[in-house]
Amino acid sequence: MTGADGRRPIVVGVDPDPSKRLALSWAADEADRRDLPLLLVHAQGTPTGGYRSGEVRPSWEEWNRALHGLGDQVLEEAASFAESRQPTVEVSTLLAEGEPAWVLREEARSASLIVVGSWHLSRRRGMFSSASVALPLTAHAPCPVVVVPESEHVSRQPAYFVVGVDGSAHSAAAVDVAFEEAALRGALLRALYVWHPPILGVLDEDAAVRECRRVLSETTAGRTAAHPDVELRHEVVRGHPVRVLTEASQHALGLVVGARGHGGFPGMLLGSVSQGVLHHARCPVITVPT
Numbered sequence: 001m002t003g004a005d006g007r008r009p010i011v012v013g014v015d016p017d018p019s020k021r022l023a024l025s026w027a028a029d030e031a032d033r034r035d036l037p038l039l040l041v042h043a044q045g046t047p048t049g050g051y052r053s054g055e056v057r058p059s060w061e062e063w064n065r066a067l068h069g070l071g072d073q074v075l076e077e078a079a080s081f082a083e084s085r086q087p088t089v090e091v092s093t094l095l096a097e098g099e100p101a102w103v104l105r106e107e108a109r110s111a112s113l114i115v116v117g118s119w120h121l122s123r124r125r126g127m128f129s130s131a132s133v134a135l136p137l138t139a140h141a142p143c144p145v146v147v148v149p150e151s152e153h154v155s156r157q158p159a160y161f162v163v164g165v166d167g168s169a170h171s172a173a174a175v176d177v178a179f180e181e182a183a184l185r186g187a188l189l190r191a192l193y194v195w196h197p198p199i200l201g202v203l204d205e206d207a208a209v210r211e212c213r214r215v216l217s218e219t220t221a222g223r224t225a226a227h228p229d230v231e232l233r234h235e236v237v238r239g240h241p242v243r244v245l246t247e248a249s250q251h252a253l254g255l256v257v258g259a260r261g262h263g264g265f266p267g268m269l270l271g272s273v274s275q276g277v278l279h280h281a282r283c284p285v286i287t288v289p290t
Contacts, residue, residue: 008112008143009037009092013104013133014078015117015150016042016070023117023148024078026284028086030146033184036112037090038082042075043103044068044096071095101136108141115146118278134278138259138287144177146254148284155283156251159187163256164245164273166193167215170258174288175219178256179227181286187253188231191220194241212236242276249277254284 012027024040031038075093082091096103108114118134138145163178165171175191182189193212197205216234224232237244249255257274274287 007036008110009039010034010113010115011039011041011104011107011111012115013100013117014040014042014074016074018077018081020117020150021078021081022150023115023146024082025085026146026148027113027115028082028089028091030113030115031089032086034112037092038086039107039111040075040078040082040091040093041104041107042071042078042093042095043098043100044071068095101133104133104137105140108137108143108145111143113144113146114141115148117150118147135275138274138278142289144286144288146284146286147278149282151282153283154251155253159185159253160190161185161187161254161256162190162192162245162249162252164194164241164258164277165191165216165219166241166258166273167219168258168260169290170260170288172219172258173290174256174258174286175223177286177288179223179230181254181256182230183227185253186229188233190233190235190248190252191216192235192237192245192248194244195236195238196240197238209236241273242280245273245277246280246282249281249283252283254286255281256286256288259287259289 010027010031012024014024028038030036072095075095079091079093082089094107104114104116114137116133116137134145134147138147161178161182163171163174165175178189178191181187193216195209195212197208213234213236216236220232220234224230235248237248245255245257255277257277259274277285278287
């Protein structure tokens with residue numbers, strides 16, 4: 001929820017496993033950089049197995065009290081972690097009932113960012129299982145969603161962000177967010193247009209590349225005036241967008257993409273490129289709606 005001072009919080013989904021803290025760390029650091037409050041959300045969905053066959057189950061009231069007690073403990077430990085990492089950040093918590101993706105999507109209505117972790121589920125699990133929060137949340141949230149891998153990631157100097165550009169309105173929105181993120185960290189920004197030639201080829205490849213560079217220039221035009229300290233690099237790379245963006249962002253601080261773009265297909269919840277980098281990128285992925 002929006003604070004009394006009008007600031008929209010950064011919302012982070014809290015995993016019950018205390019060893020999974022990379023998303024929470026990212027969110028706390030981002031809240032500090034942006035001078036925003038941090039809201040920790042733990043969602044309790046449908047009951048899970050935990051009783052041996054033939055064992056008498058507790059009453060609904062007892063089960064509900066136990067579940068809420070565990071949820072409160074999860075949030076208390078997560079809040080303590082966030083406050084110790086960023087003592088000046090205003091931290092609040094929310095224990096909610098419902099599927100995590102649905103709960104976080106509701107909170108996204110008044111959030112500046114939603115942050116969740118990811119263990120790189122397989123494509124089948126990510127698309128068809130309720131165990132995945134990232135895909136349905138990213139597809140429907142009205143604010144940017146940050147998916148932070150819960151695995152070791154090493155960035156390199158000079159620090160940089162990568163943003164995918166394809167000339168769509170979604171990629172233009174992604175460029176705005178990418179400039180903000182790069183400016184907050186004093187990082188340079190690599191704006192990539194990935195050119196995937198058609199199967200039958202093109203008559204004039206040089207002209208096609210020039211058109212890609214024109215789209216890059218037009219999409220990023222005007223942003224450097226608002227962020228003069230951000231060094232911008234235009235890059236046109238030939239290949240498949242998911243592979244190229246994933247490789248380019250291997251040691252990046254983050255990869256920023258639009259929720260949809262010219263690389264998507266009708267009827268998909270997410271554009272094919274956005275969905276692909278969520279599965280394969282090893283750095284935080286920021287997906288931006290228009």
